[in-house]
Amino acid sequence: MTRSLELLHMTVFSQCFSPCGKFLVAGNNLGQMTLQGHEDYIHCLALREQQRECVSGSEDGSVRIWDLRTGAQTHKIEVYKYEECARPQYGKWISCLATDSDWMVCGGGPKLSLWHLRSMTPTTIFPLxxxxxxxxxxxxxxxxxxxxxxxxxxxxxxxxxxxxxxxxxxxxxxxxxxxxxxxxxxxxxxxxxxxxxxxxxxxxxxxxxxx
Missing domain, CATH: 2.40.128 (Lipocalin)
Structure with missing residues (x-):
């Protein structure tokens, strides 16, 4: 019965194909992923195929990086805790992200920002x-x-x-x-x-x- 109710009220907010076209990753409002750790629902996903990693952004305000070989979370970035990115009046949720090699861009409640994933630091804050x-x-x-x-x-x-x-x-x-x-x-x-x-x-x- 519980599972039937969950399926009835489930909404899929994000999906992403791998560059090879063989895999689809999806996130829903119940936080049900093979890679578990977010405290609220997932808005956005991206795959880093060469690193064999998945990057996820959530209503909980965090961006998390997952090792697809082990299922372990390797990094967590709480964007809203960085003063240059924070906008408390809009909230902490992450609604969008994209990756390109060692770079990630993300935003939502916090300002849209470009991050260097090796150092886990923001390098550019966009004036939007x-x-x-x-x-x-x-x-x-x-x-x-x-x-x-x-x-x-x-x-x-x-x-x-x-x-x-x-x-x-x-x-x-x-x-x-x-x-x-x-x-x-x-x-x-x-x-x-x-x-x-x-x-x-x-x-x-x-x-x-x-x-």
């Missing part, structure tokens, strides 16, 4: 006032979006290169069609029936609409 819901590394940029009607193009040094208007007032999902070099596009979706399609990432070329 709104909480970010999605973030990704793309070429030499960091793309992010959240509680504002735009997609942000950020440089590694913290400069905001561009803020591209979007149809949704809050953007919850960003995706890049990496499988097609000829038709590569960025899509943005959120609290709107429209999914914006950016053909050159600099403006919304058109929108797909649910009918």
């Amino acid at each position: 006032q709104e909480s970010q819901q999605q973030v990704m590394f793309y070429q030499d940029m960091i793309l992010c979006a959240g509680q504002a009607p735009c997609v942000n193009h950020c440089q590694i040094n913290g400069e905001i290169r561009a803020q591209i208007p979007s149809t949704p007032r809050c953007v919850y999902s960003l995706s890049v069609n990496e499988s097609s070099q000829e038709n590569k596009v960025l899509t943005a979706a959120g609290n709107s029936p429209k999914i914006d399609v950016f053909t050159n990432f600099r403006y919304c070329a058109f929108s797909l609409t649910f009918t």
Whole structure:
């Protein structure tokens, strides 16, 4: 009976495919993962395939790094405890993260920040006032979006290169069609029936609409 009730009320908040395409990692509101340790539900996941690690961000305010070979937690970063990142008025939750080799970018309640994972220290704090819901590394940029009607193009040094208007007032999902070099596009979706399609990432070329 207990398990049936858990399944009835379960929500999957995050999922991530491995770069090889063979594995899918997912997190839910009950904190049920093979890798256990978070004290609240999981918002975001990323895989570091070369290091054989999984990185998770949670409502509990922590980013945790897991060794996929042993299932052990190897590091815990409580972002909200760093003065330069903290925003107590927004809370401590981590809503988005992405990794690229030895680097991680994450944000939510705390400011969006770039971290060096070997030293476990923040190196760049991005001057974005709104909480970010999605973030990704793309070429030499960091793309992010959240509680504002735009997609942000950020440089590694913290400069905001561009803020591209979007149809949704809050953007919850960003995706890049990496499988097609000829038709590569960025899509943005959120609290709107429209999914914006950016053909050159600099403006919304058109929108797909649910009918």
